[in-house]
Amino acid sequence: MSCISYRFIYFQAPKKAKRRQQQGEGGSSNVFSMFEQSQIQEYKEAFTIIDQNRDGIISKDDLRDVLATMGQLNVKNEELEAMVKEASGPINFTVFLTMFGEKLKGADPEDVIVSAFKVLDPEATGFIKKEFLEELLTTQCDRFTAEEMTNLWAAFPPDVAGNVDYKNICYVITHGEDKEE
Secondary structure, eight states: OOHHHHHHHHHHSOSOOOOOOOSTTTOOSOGGGGSOHHHHHHHHHHHHHHOTTOSSSBOHHHHHHHHHHTTOOOOOHHHHHHHHHTSSSSBOHHHHHHHHHHHHHTSOOHHHHHHHHHTTOTTOOSEEEHHHHHHHHHHSSSOOOHHHHHHHHHHSOOOTTSEEEHHHHHHHHHHSSOOOO
16 A cells, blocks of 8 residues: 555544454454444545545546545645556455455554554653654655655644654554544
8 A cells, every 4th residue: 555545544544543353363254344333434434525526436537636636736646547557457445345345354453553663752751753753754755845844843743842643643553533532
């Protein structure tokens, strides 16, 4: 999955991205059994938002239009094609739900992600300085753009001292909604 689509999933996916605990290793092959009914409804709402032309299929044009509504105007055609090609065929709701199920199945558990952040927090405060995190995200590995950093800070604003609550970020990545304070 491309960099943009991962970020889209993390920041724009329905709020309750928690999947139901499955019995055994394999789980059910029916994608609808992976999610609670309320989650399926939220994914359906997200699908409807992305399906801009309301034809029941998410296309490159739909992705371009929805990204434009979120302020991402300069998305390359190749990136959009790569997103669409991740599906086994036309992206109808069942394929869309299957793609989310596959991504969630491979996601690291919350404690693993928190442990990765803890390496950057030697005093175990639960926070990382905004400037430090921004430097890492814009200079290392799969680099964030300035626009992506703006979106990150809009979703997870630092406190007045410039600290970012990485435990909340981890919770949202794995559960899809902010923790209740």
